[in-house]
Amino acid sequence: MLGRGLKRKLSDYEENVAGLSSAFDSSRNLPYPLKRQLVLNMCLTKLQTYKMLVEPNLHRSVLIANTVRQIQEEMRQESGQPINVCTGITPSSPSYTGMESSGISLQLPSGISQQESSCCDLRSAEDPIENSLLIVSDDDMSSAISSILKDLDFVEDISPPTCLVPSGDDQPKFPENTGLKLEDDRQDLKGAECVFGSFEISNSTSYLKDLAIDDIFEDIDTSMYDSDFCCPPLMPPRPPPIATEEPLKTFPSCNSSSASNIQICRTDLSELDHIMEILVGS
Amino acid sequence: GAGGGNDIQWCFSQVKGAVDDDVAEADIISTVEFNHSGELLATGDKGGRVVIFQQEQENKTQSHSRGEYNVYSTFQSHEPEFDYLKSLEIEEKINKIRWLPQKNAAQFLLSTNDKTIKLWKISERDKRPEGYNLKEEDGRYRDPTTVTTLRVPVFRPMDLMVEASPRRIFANAHTYHINSISINSDYETYLSADDLRINLWHLEITDRSFNIVDIKPANMEELTEVITAAEFHPNSCNTFVYSSSKGTIRLCDMRASALCDRHSKLFEEPEDPSNRSFFSEIISSISDVKFSHSGRYMMTRDYLSVKIWDLNMENRPVETYQVHEYLRSKLCSLYENDCIFDKFECCWNGSDIVMTGSYNNFFRMFDRNTKRDITLEASRENNKPRTVLKPRKVCASGKRKKDEISVDSLDFNKKILHTAWHPKENIIAVATTNNLYIFQDKMN
Numbered sequence: 001m002l003g004r005g006l007k008r009k010l011s012d013y014e015e016n017v018a019g020l021s022s023a024f025d026s027s028r029n030l031p032y033p034l035k036r037q038l039v040l041n042m043c044l045t046k047l048q049t050y051k052m053l054v055e056p057n058l059h060r061s062v063l064i065a066n067t068v069r070q071i072q073e074e075m076r077q078e079s080g081q082p083i084n085v086c087t088g089i090t091p092s093s094p095s096y097t098g099m100e101s102s103g104i105s106l107q108l109p110s111g112i113s114q115q116e117s118s119c120c121d122l123r124s125a126e127d128p129i130e131n132s133l134l135i136v137s138d139d140d141m142s143s144a145i146s147s148i149l150k151d152l153d154f155v156e157d158i159s160p161p162t163c164l165v166p167s168g169d170d171q172p173k174f175p176e177n178t179g180l181k182l183e184d185d186r187q188d189l190k191g192a193e194c195v196f197g198s199f200e201i202s203n204s205t206s207y208l209k210d211l212a213i214d215d216i217f218e219d220i221d222t223s224m225y226d227s228d229f230c231c232p233p234l235m236p237p238r239p240p241p242i243a244t245e246e247p248l249k250t251f252p253s254c255n256s257s258s259a260s261n262i263q264i265c266r267t268d269l270s271e272l273d274h275i276m277e278i279l280v281g282s
Numbered sequence: 283g284a285g286g287g288n289d290i291q292w293c294f295s296q297v298k299g300a301v302d303d304d305v306a307e308a309d310i311i312s313t314v315e316f317n318h319s320g321e322l323l324a325t326g327d328k329g330g331r332v333v334i335f336q337q338e339q340e341n342k343t344q345s346h347s348r349g350e351y352n353v354y355s356t357f358q359s360h361e362p363e364f365d366y367l368k369s370l371e372i373e374e375k376i377n378k379i380r381w382l383p384q385k386n387a388a389q390f391l392l393s394t395n396d397k398t399i400k401l402w403k404i405s406e407r408d409k410r411p412e413g414y415n416l417k418e419e420d421g422r423y424r425d426p427t428t429v430t431t432l433r434v435p436v437f438r439p440m441d442l443m444v445e446a447s448p449r450r451i452f453a454n455a456h457t458y459h460i461n462s463i464s465i466n467s468d469y470e471t472y473l474s475a476d477d478l479r480i481n482l483w484h485l486e487i488t489d490r491s492f493n494i495v496d497i498k499p500a501n502m503e504e505l506t507e508v509i510t511a512a513e514f515h516p517n518s519c520n521t522f523v524y525s526s527s528k529g530t531i532r533l534c535d536m537r538a539s540a541l542c543d544r545h546s547k548l549f550e551e552p553e554d555p556s557n558r559s560f561f562s563e564i565i566s567s568i569s570d571v572k573f574s575h576s577g578r579y580m581m582t583r584d585y586l587s588v589k590i591w592d593l594n595m596e597n598r599p600v601e602t603y604q605v606h607e608y609l610r611s612k613l614c615s616l617y618e619n620d621c622i623f624d625k626f627e628c629c630w631n632g633s634d635i636v637m638t639g640s641y642n643n644f645f646r647m648f649d650r651n652t653k654r655d656i657t658l659e660a661s662r663e664n665n666k667p668r669t670v671l672k673p674r675k676v677c678a679s680g681k682r683k684k685d686e687i688s689v690d691s692l693d694f695n696k697k698i699l700h701t702a703w704h705p706k707e708n709i710i711a712v713a714t715t716n717n718l719y720i721f722q723d724k725m726n
Contacts, residue, residue, distance in 0.1 A: 024614035039560045042618060055370050058458060058477045059508050060623050063527055063564045066506055071560065146503045 036071055043068045044141070047148045058152055065145040072141045289649070290708055291670045291724040292658060296334070296350055299717035301662070311713040313700055317381040317389065320704040323351055323711055324391060325718055330360040332393055332446075334404065335718075348709060349724055355404055357446040360395040372397050378463050378715050380472070382485075390449070392472065396459040399474055401450035401485065409437040414484045455491045462512045475512035475524060478505075482536075494542045495524060495534065510568050510625075516577045521546075523573075525582060527558040529566030531591065549591050551598045555699075561613040561622065569625035574633040575705075581636055583628040586610060588638055588648065603655065604650040606640050608678035608689050621694050639698025642687065643714050644674055660698060660712045660719040670724055684715025 020038055023030060043064045050056035050064075300309060308329025315324050323335040333356045338349035363372040373396055381388040388405040413435040416424055429501035465472040473494070474481050480495035495512075499505050512524035522535045528633075532545035553562060565585035571578045579600070582589050585609060589599035605626075609616060616622040621641075628638040641644045648655045657674045677686040698711040708723035 018615070018618060021615040021618040035465050036560065039614070039617075042614075059510065059527060059567075062505055062508050063567060063623075065561050067560060069506075070563070149502045152502060152505075253461055 036074070040068065040141070043071075044144050047144050051148055051151060056148065056152055061148050061152060065149060068141050068145055072138060077136065124155050286588055289652070289654065289656075292710075292721045293668050293670055293724050294665050294719070295348075295667060295709070296660060296720040297665060297717055298333075298351075298353075298720075301317050305716045309716040311700060311716060311718060312375050312377060313379050314702045314711050314713050314718065315379045315381060316702050316704050317391075318705060318709065320384045320706050320709070322354065322381070322389060323380045323702070323720075324381070325711075325713065326359065326379050326393060327716075328373075328375040330358055330362070330374030330376060330395065332359045332376060332379065332391075332402070334444075348707065351720055355444040355446055357402070357404065358401060359393045359448075360398065363397075377460055380463050382465060383469060392463055392465065394460050394474065396465050397453065397456055399460070399463060399483075400448050401452075402446050403449045404444060404446045407443045407445060408439060408441075410440045411435045412438045429608055437463075450485065450488050452483055452488050452491070461510060463676060464513045464522065466514045466519050466713070467517055471519075473514060473522060475509050477508040480509065480512055480522075480524060480542075481512075492540070494536060494540070496541065496543060511571045513571055513573060513580075516573050516575065518577065523571055523580060525568035525569040525571040527585060528563065529568055531568065531571060531580070531582060533593070538640055547593070547596050549596050549599075550574075551589070557610070557615060564617065564622055565613065570627040572628060572630060573597045573659055574630050576633050579633060581628055581630060583626050583638055585622060585624075585626075588628055590636070590650065603636070603646075603649060605638055605646050606656040606676070608676055612689065616694075619694065622698075624697055626697075627700050629701055629703045631708070637701050637703060637710065639701055639712070641694050641697050642676075642692040643696040643698055645698045645701060645712055656672050658721075660717075668724065671721065710717075 021042075024035055024038055046064050047061065050061055200233070284641075297313075300306070308327060308331075310328040311325050311350040312328055313324075313326040316322070317324070323337075325333050325335075327333075334354045335351035335659060336354035337351050340349050359376055360374040362374045364370070364371055365471055375395055376393050377396065378392075378394050380392045382392070384390075388403050388467050391402050391404070393400055393402060412419065414435050415429055415432055416426065452474070456474065456476045456479070457476050458589075460474055460476050462471060462475040470486075471482055471484050474483065474491075475495075478496065479493055481491040482494045483491045495509070497507065497509060506528070508527045510525050512522060513640050515521035515523070516714045521533065523531050523533045524534070525531045529550065531549040533547040533549070534542035535546045536542060538544070538546060553566075567592050568582045568584050570583040571580060578593060580591050580593065580716055582591065582599075583605075586609060588603045588604055590603075592600045613622060626639050628636060630636055634651055635647055635649050637645060645660065646657050657676070658671045659674050663702040672685075675683075675686045676692070677683065677688050679689075682688050696714060698712055698714060702711045704710065708721045712719045712721065
């Protein structure tokens with residue numbers, strides 16, 4: 001049931017899933033574990049698709065991850081222990097997205113009892129619905145959730161956007177927390193201490209000058225920045241790095257991750273400086 | 283309102299936008315908002331444009347209808363931007379528009395995309411100075427030696443020109459996507475909310491904002507809830523609410539602490555176990571929250587229902603209205619095609635009637651006093667002015683009666699996400715994908 005007027009063309013896979021969804025909605029006889037498996041697979045497929053996007057939707061990702069968690073918890077409780085009935089499907093396999101209905105058949109290790117396999121209630125291998133469902137392990141579910149959420153953190157919260165927007169009367173001010181060298185003296189840093197000193201989540205001066213930052217952010221995944229190509233912002237430059245003595249203009253809403261950003265930027269600082277100099281021609 | 287026990291009879295008034303069935307992506311309407319007097323109606327679209335309509339002064343001879351809305355100003359509010367550091371494009375789509383109350387001849391509104399909020403001034407110019415001594419009319423400077431006499435420049439009338447200029451740009455304060463802006467009743471400050479944080483701004487100050495709510499966990503893998511909407515209380519300038527993806531609403535008092543992570547009140551309805559499904563949490567996610575004009579009640583919209591909450595009662599809503607309960611048995615399909623994530627808004631008429639959109643270009647109204655509800659359709663087929671709109675009905679199951687529409691025939695691409703009610707009169711603006719419909723009640 002997709003309704004009239006739906007313009008997109010459905011691929012075979014999508015048609016199959018649509019058929020499954022309809023079956024889910026309309027059939028009262030579909031056993032619960034099968035329904036659950038169907039939903040789980042849809043969730044994991046969506047998460048996988050989102051991972052491939054440059055900027056996954058945080059709201060949707062969280063909702064889907066919660067649904068997976070819920071199913072995961074249910075399956076755990078049913079079996080009394082973490083489920084591990086993954087069969088021939090490794091976590092790294094692309095099978096989450098490659099759900100062709102004809103191609104996949106379910107295989108169970110012979111040792112698994114009916115009770116343990118309650119999460120994948122099989123009838124016959126020829127049943128087309130079951131043939132298209134994968135069995136996923138507890139670990140797979142957890143890793144799918146973790147990886148999308150971690151990705152979201154990394155992609156989103158590195159630094160505030162660098163965009164320069166033209167203003168009417170006001171000169172836009174930029175947060176100082178990236179550590180790139182200031183090229184343009186036009187940027188008028190109001191060295192004012194913030195009048196509103198009461199906010200708690202802030203880039204307070206001492207926080208940024210504290211050089212023990214590395215310890216806190218050891219576990220941040222910087223693999224994105226390990227590539228050779230480091231794209232410097234082509235927009236007007238940022239205020240000076242933390243090494244200066246100028247009192248920092250606080251920008252409370254832009255968060256503690258600025259420190260992680262500084263760590264990342266420091267390693268590339270000289271390289272970026274070099275590129276900036278070339279670009280600005282100074 | 284629906285006073286005197288008479289139900290409102292809605293009539294088509296106008297429709298704005300392309301007739302084409304082929305919708306240009308940039309024309310998709312993303313927000314609709316009346317100003318405080320109702321004279322102006324603003325829409326924002328996916329292309330980053332704002333179009334403002336102005337109501338004609340009432341024509342005394344045409345007593346059967348109120349003034350029509352005509353285009354008053356169109357401007358490009360936001361442009362697409364590219365964040366080079368993250369290799370991300372920032373969409374220019376206008377997520378919300380909020381009007382400031384009028385203080386002088388000019389009008390002000392806030393418009394926001396995912397990352398940047400802008401304060402726009404819309405002003406009229408209907409006179410221009412003429413008769414400069416040193417300049418020609420076209421602006422070129424005259425040769426001073428040709429000036430033989432002096433005159434005083436005077437203002438002469440000209441064709442009305444409406445100008446929009448950006449007066450403030452509030453940027454770089456949101457890491458996540460902005461979903462709400464709300465102007466405080468002090469008319470000096472406003473809040474902006476993204477998925478994880480809420481910031482407080484002063485309208486005059488663009489280079490800093492306060493973070494007043496932050497729900498980002500230290501470890502993102504522990505994230506289970508996001509902020510979906512936020513609004514200031516209409517009268518109490520220290521109070522605001524924000525809704526979440528788990529169906530809760532938190533009321534916060536800014537006097538309690540600088541960082542309002544601890545709510546003053548938590549509004550949450552326990553789940554109905556008989557309705558439990560895999561999709562229960564997803565459909566409980568609140569897509570909009572709006573205070574009634576009095577501030578005594580607030581309304582929330584989740585996927586299937588509208589709930590009215592009394593601010594004095596946290597443990598359950600005082601009223602719940604089903605918008606399209608027949609979709610409950612279709613949730614898996616709606617999840618598959620992502621419709622389950624559609625974010626419907628809702629709006630009040632004072633404190634008595636609430637309105638929200640649905641699919642198939644249907645929209646619904648619920649009268650809190652009479653307990654009656656109605657389903658209407660925004661369609662060009664009904665576009666004879668002053669003809670009363672025919673109520674629509676969806677047949678959930680069983681035998682479909684004449685004039686009913688079966689659930690399976692509904693067009694899920696035709697969704698009404700944005701509606702607005704005139705602050706003083708019974709005039710409503712309903713946005714379909716790329717058209718804006720204006721309906722008004724039948725005047726006798």
